[in-house]
Amino acid sequence: MTQKEIISTAITALDSKKAENIQLIGIKDLTIIADYFIIANGTSTTQTKALADEVEFKLSEKGLKPTRTEGYSGANWVILDYSDIVIHIFYKETREYYSLERLWSDGEQIDITEYIK
Numbered sequence: 001m002t003q004k005e006i007i008s009t010a011i012t013a014l015d016s017k018k019a020e021n022i023q024l025i026g027i028k029d030l031t032i033i034a035d036y037f038i039i040a041n042g043t044s045t046t047q048t049k050a051l052a053d054e055v056e057f058k059l060s061e062k063g064l065k066p067t068r069t070e071g072y073s074g075a076n077w078v079i080l081d082y083s084d085i086v087i088h089i090f091y092k093e094t095r096e097y098y099s100l101e102r103l104w105s106d107g108e109q110i111d112i113t114e115y116i117k
C-alpha cells in the first residue's frame with residue numbers, strides 16, 4: 001500500500017466511528033521516526049479502543065499489520081505504528097494534556113477533507 005492509501009484508509013475508518021478532531025501532520029522533514037502522524041480522539045476509553053480497533057481492522061483487510069501497538073490496556077492513548085505513519089488515538093482529556101499538535105507545530109498541517117465523508 002502507498003502512504004496515501006494507508007492515510008486514506010485510517011482517516012476514513014476514524015471518521016466512520018465518529019473520531020473527533022482528526023489531524024494529519026507531515027513530519028518527514030523534522031524527524032526520522034515517521035513521515036506522518038495521524039491524531040484523533042474519542043470521547044471515552046471505550047470509543048478510543050473502538051477507533052483503534054477499526055483502524056487496525058480496515059488496514060488488516062488490506063494486508064497491513066502495525067509494526068507496534070501500545071496503550072490498548074488503558075485506552076487513554078493508543079498508538080498504532082505503521083512505520084512511516086504513526087496513528088495516535090487519544091481519550092479527549094489525554095489529548096489536551098499531551099498536545100502533540102503543539103509539540104509538532106513545525107510539521108506540515110495537511111488538509112484531510114478529501115478523506116472525510
